[in-house]
Amino acid sequence: MNNSIISVKNLVKIYRMGDVEVHALRGVNLDIRPNDFVAIMGKSGSGKSTFMNILGCLDVPTRGNYFLDQVDVGSMSNDQLANLRNRKIGFVFQSFNLLSRTSALENVELPLMYNKKISSKEMRDRSLKALESVGLADRAHHFPNQLSGGEQQRVAIARSLVNDPVVILADEPTGNLDTRTSLEVMAIFQSLNNQGITIVIVTHEADIAAFTKRNITFRDGKIIREVEVNGQRNAREELALIPVMAEEDEL
Amino acid sequence: MKVRNLLKAALRSLAKNKMRTFLTMLGIIIGVGSVITMLAIGQGSRQSIQEQISSLGTNVLMIFPQASSTGGVRMEAGSSQRMTIEDLNAIRERCPSVAYITPQVRTSGQLVNGNSNWRTSVYGVYPDYFNIRDLKLTSGMVFTMNDDRSAAKVCIVGQTVVTNLFGEGADPIGSFIRINKIPFEIVGITEKKGQNAFGQDQDDIVVAPFSTVQKRMMAVTYIQSMLASAVSEPKIPTASQEITDVLKAKHNLGPSEDPDFTIRTQTDIANMATATSKILTILLATIASISLLVGGIGIMNIMLVSVTERTREIGIRMSVGARGRDVLLQFLIEALLISLIGGFIGISLGVIASQLIASILKWPVTISAESILMSFLFSSAIGIFFGWYPARKAARLNPIEALRYE
Ligand SMILES: Nc1ncnc2c1ncn2[C@@H]1O[C@H](COP(=O)(O)OP(=O)(O)OP(=O)(O)O)[C@@H](O)[C@H]1O
Ligand SMILES: [Mg+2]
Numbered sequence: 284m285n286n287s288i289i290s291v292k293n294l295v296k297i298y299r300m301g302d303v304e305v306h307a308l309r310g311v312n313l314d315i316r317p318n319d320f321v322a323i324m325g326k327s328g329s330g331k332s333t334f335m336n337i338l339g340c341l342d343v344p345t346r347g348n349y350f351l352d353q354v355d356v357g358s359m360s361n362d363q364l365a366n367l368r369n370r371k372i373g374f375v376f377q378s379f380n381l382l383s384r385t386s387a388l389e390n391v392e393l394p395l396m397y398n399k400k401i402s403s404k405e406m407r408d409r410s411l412k413a414l415e416s417v418g419l420a421d422r423a424h425h426f427p428n429q430l431s432g433g434e435q436q437r438v439a440i441a442r443s444l445v446n447d448p449v450v451i452l453a454d455e456p457t458g459n460l461d462t463r464t465s466l467e468v469m470a471i472f473q474s475l476n477n478q479g480i481t482i483v484i485v486t487h488e489a490d491i492a493a494f495t496k497r498n499i500t501f502r503d504g505k506i507i508r509e510v511e512v513n514g515q516r517n518a519r520e521e522l523a524l525i526p527v528m529a530e531e532d533e534l
Numbered sequence: 535m536k537v538r539n540l541l542k543a544a545l546r547s548l549a550k551n552k553m554r555t556f557l558t559m560l561g562i563i564i565g566v567g568s569v570i571t572m573l574a575i576g577q578g579s580r581q582s583i584q585e586q587i588s589s590l591g592t593n594v595l596m597i598f599p600q601a602s603s604t605g606g607v608r609m610e611a612g613s614s615q616r617m618t619i620e621d622l623n624a625i626r627e628r629c630p631s632v633a634y635i636t637p638q639v640r641t642s643g644q645l646v647n648g649n650s651n652w653r654t655s656v657y658g659v660y661p662d663y664f665n666i667r668d669l670k671l672t673s674g675m676v677f678t679m680n681d682d683r684s685a686a687k688v689c690i691v692g693q694t695v696v697t698n699l700f701g702e703g704a705d706p707i708g709s710f711i712r713i714n715k716i717p718f719e720i721v722g723i724t725e726k727k728g729q730n731a732f733g734q735d736q737d738d739i740v741v742a743p744f745s746t747v748q749k750r751m752m753a754v755t756y757i758q759s760m761l762a763s764a765v766s767e768p769k770i771p772t773a774s775q776e777i778t779d780v781l782k783a784k785h786n787l788g789p790s791e792d793p794d795f796t797i798r799t800q801t802d803i804a805n806m807a808t809a810t811s812k813i814l815t816i817l818l819a820t821i822a823s824i825s826l827l828v829g830g831i832g833i834m835n836i837m838l839v840s841v842t843e844r845t846r847e848i849g850i851r852m853s854v855g856a857r858g859r860d861v862l863l864q865f866l867i868e869a870l871l872i873s874l875i876g877g878f879i880g881i882s883l884g885v886i887a888s889q890l891i892a893s894i895l896k897w898p899v900t901i902s903a904e905s906i907l908m909s910f911l912f913s914s915a916i917g918i919f920f921g922w923y924p925a926r927k928a929a930r931l932n933p934i935e936a937l938r939y940e
Contacts, residue, residue: 336934339853341852341853341933341934341937342933342934361857361858362857362858362859365852365855365856365857365858366855366857368852368853368854368855369854369855370855374853374854376853376937380846380849380850380853380937381850382847382850384546384550385546393850393851393854394854394855396536396539397851397854397855397856397857397860398855399536403536403538442854446854446855
């Protein structure tokens, strides 16, 4: 674990609904090193989202330890968790979760708004840069309802990286997107990973997982398999081939 | 979050639901507007009553023969006839705190000049009456004590009387009129005073020497009441005590016995009137405050709806690092903005309404800086008070549950 970005030990999450207990996580151990690119896979209900929410400090485990960037998250207050989400984590949701009637730029600025140390000018500059890195600089002043699903997800990615997080967590980021836009999103993740950012995504599709460096499979709240990806595929290259195929698909 | 960004976010979310924001604000607007207007009316009437009372004169004391309360039947003040000119002379000699004193009798008189007729009250008093009541003459002179001794048939009249008997703007000094068939010479005209708070015309009077009215017109030997003034305002209670002692001695009453007269000072009257108008003001302000309260409940209601509707937004904000207090502040500022903007509009409308009431209904209104400041503070307090609960509810949401909310 020594230099791990994420290190979890015996993570257990039990949901209690009245008398019924749902064991969503039954002792998960995992280390994620800097600049890793991990895909978490597994059947529906196997505990992937539960795990990601805990990694994202959106939820807390019932038992077990979680170290984020060498810091023990277990004993933190709600405010400290909020601070972690603000400074160290970028979260991308399947359903984008952008603020409606708020421009793309302002959506990207949102995490920086909750950081008092950042001036308005720096906020604007960094957000524009983040939008640029997902290829949407020219759409900065458009509203979410004026953007396609893929574009909205790219805005969400820009938002997740604007605060310079130690890790970007994405729960089924391509779940609502078609093949082509999924590839676009993966291309962005790959280029971010090439720049040194650590990324963890959840996906159902083996095709998508093939763009990452390491695949982890969950079943019944436990990790059942961990494999390094041999011959990581390159999303940008495949994107270049796709237009023809996409048109065929539609016919 | 920085204050500027907070304000921006709050304004934006209020602007998103313009109609709803306006309707919520309306409660506060009406509440604050009516508080301002009601206070203006209450304070206005209080002030005008106080002005009226000070127009009674300076440091005035009124002395009435009191109804005897024997047999449990309390008669109207002034119905007893046990007050004489000897009482007055004794007061004049033995009460150092009394500056001026005059007896007072009042009767009604039929005034005739040629074929003009007018009916009004005729007062019989000493010349000191004019000092006590601060009554000035626009022309002529006050009659003298010699006129009183000789029961001279002279009188001083008010503007209304002049207008009705001689026509507008006439100067009838030296003219003779008949009062109850007795000829009187007009020797003075009082300054115009207009109506008092109770709608009485203060210029509709005739003042003549005491003896003239008492002996020639009424043919009685008693005094209806006395009017005195103390040497200074702080001496009013002393003067009142001195008069009580002298009159009790004159009437052979022991110190522990109830007096057979009543002394009412200007302060008493002022206090009574102020107390009444204070109650009126409080009543009006209470009714208005209730509407402000209803407005506040409206804010709370809408904020609760808003928190529920925006659960997902709250989840998104929390997921990127908003702490509970950031969310709390955001909703609190929205509530505060509604109530402050509403308060501001309410104050403006209240001021306009008060001016309209003043100019159309001719009611006296006074808008004080305090009432404006108070309404402003009150409406912001309402915003915070009624915004607090919904805001806290939002702040306590769990990020994951908020995000899952559909
Ligand atoms: N808030 C909750 N209350 C109760 N049970 C829950 C809650 N959230 C998740 N669960 C249960 O925990 C288990 C794991 O759920 P989770 O959402 O982590 O699965 P998942 O692997 O993300 O599935 P999917 O691929 O469908 O997204 C499931 O059995 C689910 O019913
Ligand atoms: Mg899931």
